[in-house]
Amino acid sequence: MLKGKRILLIVAGGIAAFKALELIRRLRERGASVRCVLTDAGAKFVTPLSLQALSEDRVYSDMFSLTDESEMGHIQLSRDADLLVVAPATANILARMAGGLADDLAATVLLATDKPVLAAPAMNVRMWTHAATVANVETLRQRGIHFIGPNDGAMACNEFGPGRMSEPEEIADAIEGLLAPAERPLAGKRAVVTSGPTREAIDPVRYISNHSSGKQGHAIASALAALGADVTLVSGPVSIADPPGLTTVHVDSADQMLAACLAAGRIDIAVCAAAVADWKAARPAGSKIKKKAGMAPPSLELTPNPDILATLSKPGQQRPALVVGFAAETENLVANAIDKRQRKGCDWIVANDVSPAVGTFGGERNTVHLISASGVEDWPTLAKGEVAMRLAGRIALHFGRPPKAEAAE
């Protein structure tokens, strides 16, 4: 995907600098060439020799090196790449970038470049949330600097929160998203897709469920992954295989499905294609319910399941940028789906007719309508894989990154 692309990797001084080594390997595996600039602080964490060995190129760090300047002037260095990547981007280098400083080779190169720049911040959580850093990042974003991360998690300083540098694989995906946008327009985006039925236990051998096959949800997960998204598929019990190229989490009940979605952490895209059982047994029996001679059939008390789609759609910092639900209806399809979009608070609803005569459940084809704030689109009857590709393409467009076919139009 990155064949022939040239990346200038600027390694600043943070504990996450060790991940830069792995990043070089990941980028070279994808076909890119990598040239490194190492700051003085960065050299306290990784050696020029390691960067040189992995990049198979020389490492630049001295602003006033006559040899460097005669071989490759710093202006040329800044322009001789397709993309500049700052990883780790420390609070210090972000501040110097925002302030327009040119006090070492890294800062000078960043000031002199006419190429896109991607920064992967890494710092202590308090430094990341400090008003100065927040303002610097905002300034840089407004100037068109791209950011990936930071992630939440435990940090070397024993604190917890946002500040961990994104993993090399995530950074490489984001780089692909910038340099090969048409092939992998969703690179760097994280998605969760729910699929299949849920199974609600009545006792250890009996359950409430439905006929969902998981074909549509699984196809959507695959389509998003094919466009470069990092996908977690949360699947109820289905008989189809786990799709390749993504992470599948297997669950039974709606409660487990919700927990798995929330455990996926911060996501950009949620697609709820699962046919979640609306109700579960209020008190599932711990052992098999036995029939006794002369006893009336037991009655089953039901209680509502959590609504996964509505939960993920709740406004707040953690809300994915795009939440897509499905409406499975047997009558008044579009009107019910429009109502459902508002009730659940999601952005889009894919409405499909699940009347037995239509054969959507378990079938290979689907006739859907895409309902958003801007109206209703009627799609032709398509194979479920085609519905999935079309939906994934729409999602990419929503993020301003048209996939290849549409980019070419």
Ligand code: CTP
């Ligand atoms: N959904 C969910 N959690 C639930 C129920 C539904 O996430 N507990 C999601 C489904 O994955 C789907 C959407 O909500 O994306 C609509 O589901 P549907 O079964 O069509 O709607 P209901 O909420 O059950 O409404 P109704 O009873 O009116 O059909």
